[in-house]
Amino acid sequence: xxxxxxxxxxxxxxxxxxxxxxxxxxxxxxxxxxxxxxxxxxxxxxxxxxxxxxxxxxxxxxxxxxxxxxxxxxxxxxxxxxxxxxxxxxxxxxxxxxxxxxxxxxxxxxxxxxxxxxxxxxxxxxxxxxxxxxxxxxxxxxxxxxxxxxxxxxxxxxxxxxxxxxxxxxxxxxxxxxxxxxxxxxxxxxxxxxxxxxxxxxxxxxxxxxxxxxxxxxxx
Amino acid sequence: xxxxxxxxxxxxxxxxxxxxxxxxxxxxxxxxxxxxxxxxxxxxxxxxxxxxxxxxxxxxxxxxxxxxxxxxxxxxxxxxxxxxxxxxxxxxxxxxxxxxxxxxxxxxxxxxxxxxxxxxxxxxxxxxxxxxxxxxxxxxxxxxxxxxxxxxxxxxxxxxxxxxxxxxxxxxxxxxxxxxxxxxxxxxxxxxxxxxxxxxxxxxxxxxxxxxxxxxxxxxxxxxxxxxxxxxxxxxxxxxxxxxxxxxxxxxxxxxxxxxxxxxxxxxxxxxxxxxxxxxxxxxxxxxxxxxxxxxxxxxxxxxxxxxxx
Numbered sequence: 001x002x003x004x005x006x007x008x009x010x011x012x013x014x015x016x017x018x019x020x021x022x023x024x025x026x027x028x029x030x031x032x033x034x035x036x037x038x039x040x041x042x043x044x045x046x047x048x049x050x051x052x053x054x055x056x057x058x059x060x061x062x063x064x065x066x067x068x069x070x071x072x073x074x075x076x077x078x079x080x081x082x083x084x085x086x087x088x089x090x091x092x093x094x095x096x097x098x099x100x101x102x103x104x105x106x107x108x109x110x111x112x113x114x115x116x117x118x119x120x121x122x123x124x125x126x127x128x129x130x131x132x133x134x135x136x137x138x139x140x141x142x143x144x145x146x147x148x149x150x151x152x153x154x155x156x157x158x159x160x161x162x163x164x165x166x167x168x169x170x171x172x173x174x175x176x177x178x179x180x181x182x183x184x185x186x187x188x189x190x191x192x193x194x195x196x197x198x199x200x201x202x203x204x205x206x207x208x209x210x211x212x213x214x215x216x217x218x219x220x
Numbered sequence: 221x222x223x224x225x226x227x228x229x230x231x232x233x234x235x236x237x238x239x240x241x242x243x244x245x246x247x248x249x250x251x252x253x254x255x256x257x258x259x260x261x262x263x264x265x266x267x268x269x270x271x272x273x274x275x276x277x278x279x280x281x282x283x284x285x286x287x288x289x290x291x292x293x294x295x296x297x298x299x300x301x302x303x304x305x306x307x308x309x310x311x312x313x314x315x316x317x318x319x320x321x322x323x324x325x326x327x328x329x330x331x332x333x334x335x336x337x338x339x340x341x342x343x344x345x346x347x348x349x350x351x352x353x354x355x356x357x358x359x360x361x362x363x364x365x366x367x368x369x370x371x372x373x374x375x376x377x378x379x380x381x382x383x384x385x386x387x388x389x390x391x392x393x394x395x396x397x398x399x400x401x402x403x404x405x406x407x408x409x410x411x412x413x414x415x416x417x418x419x420x421x422x423x424x425x426x427x428x429x430x431x432x433x434x435x436x437x438x439x440x441x442x443x444x445x446x447x448x449x450x451x452x453x454x455x456x457x458x459x460x461x462x463x464x465x466x467x468x469x470x471x472x473x474x475x476x477x478x479x480x481x482x483x484x485x486x487x488x489x490x491x492x493x494x495x496x497x498x499x500x501x502x503x504x505x506x507x508x509x510x511x512x513x514x515x516x517x518x519x520x521x522x523x524x525x526x527x528x529x530x
Contacts, residue, residue: 035397035398035517035520038369038397038398038517039369039398039401039403039404039517040369040370040373041367041370042341042366042367042368042369042370042398043367043369043396043397043398044341044367045255045256105373106377109374111366111367111370172524175519175521175524176521176524176525178519179516179518179519180517180518180519181518
């Protein structure tokens with residue numbers, strides 16, 4: 001029993017680490033968004049308006065979707081898959097943003113709506129998927145209803161701490177050391193690799209999920 | 221007792237003196253917080269200045285003499301006019317970064333037939349220029365409240381051309397990083413006519429210097445730098461079709477027209493001979509290392525580089 005508890009704690013730590021990384025990635029990309037859009041839409045205040053709107057909107061949908069998704073046979077494997085998908089959907093920001101923004105620039109004269117459309121096309125999908133991770137993490141961490149608030153609180157703490165660090169490290173240092181595309185691709189790779197690791201871990205510890213279920217029953 | 225009264229009155233006197241002289245030195249006649257900066261209009265005797273973000277030590281400003289609004293009060297604006305030594309008659313002029321609009325006014329007075337387009341991101345700056353600096357607009361002088369980069373991209377689409385582009389969008393505290401990249405300079409180059417000239421008011425004393433210089437060189441090849449000891453501005457003067465080494469000197473010998481230009485410039489406080497002395501070609505003395513990295517849309521930490529002065 002003691003050993004089982006320890007292995008569960010280890011898994012939980014890993015989930016917190018993943019939540020931290022997703023928080024970090026969201027704000028890192030959001031900060032770069034301003035730089036990505038500037039060559040086509042400038043750096044007027046409304047550019048940040050577009051970016052923040054799109055990020056908030058997509059996070060809100062992500063929370064909704066992630067919560068819903070977590071009710072249907074939640075597993076660490078599926079959780080890992082979300083990370084991989086998040087990583088993949090970030091890639092077009094590096095590979096296709098230029099021609100996409102060129103097209104929008106030609107089609108829409110008003111830079112308010114141009115930047116809104118551009119940030120929607122570039123950032124909506126990856127941010128929805130990154131947003132899904134928070135409620136899904138809560139689902140994997142919560143063992144009984146009594147501790148659910150504490151677990152959610154801890155998760156928000158870790159994820160938001162990740163966001164804070166993602167913001168400051170990107171704006172203070174990363175942009176000074178690397179190209180924007182290098183940073184985006186690295187974030188995408190890190191998320192995908194973490195996803196793959198999660199899936200491998202889940203499959204090498206098949207007892208993990210079972211022990212969860214057992215505990216649930218015991219508490220009930 | 222009498223001693224303390226003397227002390228008190230002395231204190232009061234000093235206090236009053238400081239208060240009065242301060243009042244006479246600078247009087248804030250307008251201040252507002254716009255979306256982009258704190259705008260301040262100050263009167264110092266005959267001098268009226270537009271300042272952004274007061275407390276910064278390297279704040280840039282536009283000033284004019286109220287009694288002689290046609291005189292150029294600031295060194296760097298005079299340095300920008302060095303472009304006229306290369307091409308005395310630009311027909312279409314683009315000014316990015318309005319300030320008080322004094323550059324536009326001066327150029328209209330010197331070149332009454334030329335078209336001038338002003339681009340300024342901050343609507344409040346345009347308003348202040350009109351209200352406090354007599355910024356003139358008419359059939360030939362237009363103002364666009366837009367981000368400089370967006371204006372340039374749109375102008376390229378419309379296949380517009382300019383004989384002279386003045387880039388003066390850096391107010392000292394915050395650098396719009398997308399206006400300093402190789403891609404942006406290429407777009408500006410694309411807007412220039414065959415003989416077109418770009419003059420840019422840039423930085424001369426921070427880690428940014430070699431980066432910025434290398435970026436201009438990557439796009440335009442060698443260029444002229446206009447500097448003098450009195451201020452830490454550097455004007456970059458780049459030509460669309462590259463530097464002909466002697467072009468400035470050649471122009472200098474073109475007698476009649478040139479004499480006329482020199483007289484006109486003198487009337488607004490610009491000494492052409494001094495201006496010549498301040499112009500140096502980077503082909504002859506390049507004061508940054510050859511391997512300096514260039515700024516691109518992918519890599520443009522201009523504000524971070526500008527923090528460290530050395």
